[in-house]
Amino acid sequence: MASPSHRRSRPERSRAERRTGRVPVVTLVAVAAVALVVSLVVAFRPDGGSDGGARAVEPAAGAQASGSPKATRTAVSPTPKPTPSTASPSATAGTKATAGATPTGKSGKSGASGSSSGSSAAPAARTASGAAPLAGRIAPGTAYRGVATSYDIGDGNGACSYGPTSDVMTAAMNTADYETSKACGAYVLVRAGSGASITVRITNECPAPCEAGQLDLSRQAFAKLADLSAGRIPITWSLLSPATSDTISIRYKTGSTQYWCGIQAIGHRNPLARLEVRTGAGWTRLARTDYNYFLSEQGTGCGAAIRLTDIYGEQLTVEGLAVRANVVQSTRVQFARH
Incomplete structure (x- = not known):
């Protein structure tokens, strides 16, 4: 309940309070009230305390405090850079044409023509690692450089033992890339420097002097790239996976x-x-x-x-x-x- 003394002038109030001994009591009450207000303000701050919210939550009694908390958000990792393969190329490709020699051997049984000699070079392109994990020297997506010669395929039979055939768009693969018949049945796209191209199936082997990268084409296939009188021409070739309605x-x-x-x-x-x-x-x-x-x-x-x-x-x-x-x-x- 308010008293009249609250409306007194300041000097008169001070003298009355000193006479009655009220000053210490009022002062203590005022200080306590201020402290209460301050404590309530601090208690209801957003950060919840004077430690700025940095105080860790204490584990419940009997529980073991864990280390760093696990994040529930999954960070998107940047795309890793591909690591280039240090393995040797799976196929030797690229040869320098040297006129003079006449290829013989398995594809030459029916009369091969042209020549081959020289050193091997690296493939012009490579596939991504793992595109064909069981590929040997001939890998998909790779362009190989070499030379093309021609031979008379006769009845179409060859080292792959497929037997006689009426299909004349065939070729004999050099021994290195023939790879113990692993090339047998492969479809290959062959391109000449003129821009002409053909697709042939590997049915035969062409041993030395056929060199790595060389294809001994049927005469019919060679004639679609150049005149037979050319004997040998530079080419690039690559493996195909063609459309077909046939089954195995x-x-x-x-x-x-x-x-x-x-x-x-x-x-x-x-x-x-x-x-x-x-x-x-x-x-x-x-x-x-x-x-x-x-x-x-x-x-x-x-x-x-x-x-x-x-x-x-x-x-x-x-x-x-x-x-x-x-x-x-x-x-x-x-x-x-x-």
Whole structure:
């Protein structure tokens, strides 16, 4: 309740307070009130205290305090820079043309023409690492430099053992890039310096003096790039994965039985990297010959399921084929296009 003394002049109030002993009491009350107000202001500050909010939250009794808190926001990492491969190129490409020599060998059995000699150079381009993990010397997306010669393909048969064919757009691959028949069945786009181009299928091998990077084309294929009288011309070539409606076929080699067999895949869109047969222990990989058959010397898996793998790693399984020597048996499978 307010007293009249509150309206007194300041000197008169001070004398009355001194006479009655009220000064200490009022002063203490005033100080306490101010302190209370200050404490309430501090308590309701946004940062919650005089420590600026830096004080860590104490763990509950009996709980173990953890280290750094885990962030729930996922930071977007910058795209890592590709690390260049230090491996040697998988194919030797590029050759200097030298006139004079006449190539002979497997593709030369029917009369090869042209010449080859000189040193190898690096490929003109390379694919991204891992594009075809099972590729050998010939990798997709890579342009190779070399020379083209020509030969008479006769009935179309060659080292790949595909047999006679009416397809004249074929070629023999040099021994280095033939790579123990790994190039067999590969489709290759060939370009001449004139700008003309053709697509050929590898069905044969051209040994020395054919050099790395060289293709011995059928005469019909060569004639689409240049006049046959040119003998040899500089080219670039690259692997293709063409469009096709055909499916893969399987052939057992002459003399094959359940005790010994040779198996060949025909008509695959992409180069074949592996051929395996199913056994009681799982899949068994068969060794590849330079005449393009995969052999099971002890008869392991002869007549069982066959698994084909291309250079891109795609696997196709063929089942239900009997061991029928020298008979082409169709399947319903084909590798994907790349």
